[in-house]
Amino acid sequence: MESYLKKLRNKYLKRRKKKNPNMPIATWIQDDVFLDKSIGKSITIILRTVGCRWAYESGGCTMCSYLMDSSPIKISAENIINQFEYALNKYREEILKNPEKYSIKLFTSGSFLDEFEVPKDAKEHIFKKLNELPIKEIAVESRPEFINDYNLKIIRDYVDNNINVEIGTGIETLNEKIRNTSIHKGVSIDDIKKAIETAKKYNVGIKAYLLIKPLFITEKQAIIDSIHSANECINMGVSRISYCPATIHKGTLTEVLWKKNQYRPPFLWSVLEILKEVKSQNLDKLIMCDTAGIPSSRGAHNKIGCECNYKLKEILNDFTITQDLSLIEGALNSECECKKYWEEFIRFEEKNIVPLGDEK
Ligand code: SF4
Ligand SMILES: [Zn+2]
Structure with a gap:
């Protein structure tokens, strides 16, 4: 499978375009919920780097194309600092006017902690500058193998303990076979445990990204897997769960x-079911859900065109911010003709054994 994934990746990489190395890929502000469950705003800065090492070396994960956003030319520490300063200048005043109301999220199209993407000098500059601001939280994303003493020490050398630091990492599932075969993640349970334990030593939280419905499993298996994985991650001590419906x-x-109609992203009913189970079993934990792509045919959706899709997307967004379980329960108790279709789909797919695509 690896050689197939590499070929596929290389074919698409030829289409990657050169962009200004001193400008971030994107920046935006949105409502967000902090680790202490208070509500504020987050500023997301997607830094332009050379991209995910795992994707170059092995073809990467079966659902991810972030490498396409990365730079085909070398990006120096200076370039990254320029990108960061550009973004910060845009929002600095707003942050200073609203102390303790912002978190800053620094993402790349790979791992912020990987030296290959973000050199040490750039990391030191960024953390030092962030520590001077009256912000509540700092979030970065990284594969677990880079959540080590070396990198966490850099963070805590510059960032005081009064600023929460959280690292989002793609655990995806606690099932080894699904993680490493269906997703081709190249991350073991030992890597995950080690990352969580190391982060704890430095008072750094771990946000566990869990993928809802990886390839080669049925809708029903996906629901079971996502519930089990979140409960296990919480037992291991992660700071929050963030679901990514495929x-x-x-x-x-x-x-x-998907194009061969041998895969379909999850139903929103399934996503709600997962959230209901996990939140009701862990009322004091932060359980979030990304809604990017919902409800297009490429994102999680119920029956295409069904009017419940947009309503449920809004409920998922509201739940993520408020953590109010009654929103999810209310949505699951609401009626829509596509709910029967979802139940039938699950029954039929289980008999069929092979995962099904969308209706055509
Ligand atoms: S490790 Fe992350 S960025 Fe890299 S291919 Fe996998 S999902 Fe994408
Ligand atoms: Zn519907």
């Missing part, structure tokens, strides 16, 4: 199978 990215194996 979305079809261009140039991925997931897209190839």
Whole structure:
């Protein structure tokens, strides 16, 4: 499978375009919920780097095309600092006017902690500058193998303990076979445990990204897997769960199978079911859900065109911010004709054994 994934990746990488190395890929502000469950705003800065090492070396994960956003030319520490300063200048005043009301999220199209993407000098500059601001939280994203003493020490050398630091990491599932075969993540349970334990030593939280419905499993298996994985992650001591319902990215194996009608992203009913189970079993824990791509045919959706899709997307967004379980329960108790279709789909797919695509 690896050679197939590499070929697929290389084919698409030829289409990657050169962009200004001193400008971030994107920046935006949105409502967000902090680790202490208070509500504020987050500023997301997507830094332009050379991209995910795992995707270059092995073809990467079967659902991910972030490498397409990365730079085909070398990005220096200075370039990254320029990108960061550009973004900060845009929002600095707003942050200073609203102390303790912002978190800053620094993402790349890979791992912020990987030296290959963000050199030490750039990390030191960024953390030092962030520590001077009256912000509540700092979030970065990284594969678990880079959540080590070396990198966490850099963070805590510059960032005081009064600023929460959280690292989002793609655990995806606690099932080894699904993680490493269906998703081709190249991350073991030992890597995950080690990352969580190391983060605890430095008073750094771990946000566990869990993928809802990886390839090669049925809708029902996906629901069971997502509930089990969240409960296990919480037992291991992660600071929050963030679900990513699968979305079809261009140039991925997931897209190839989706186009052959051998895969369908999860139903929103399934996503609600997962959230209800996990939140009701862990009322004091932060359980979030990304809604990017919902409800297009490439994102999680109920029956295409059904009017419940947009309403449920809004409920998922509201739940993520408020953590109010009654929103999810209310949505699950609401009626829509596509709910029967979802139940039938699950029954039929289980008999069929092979995962099904969308209706055509
Ligand atoms: S999901 Fe993360 S680790 Fe996997 S290819 Fe994408 S950026 Fe790399
Ligand atoms: Zn519906």
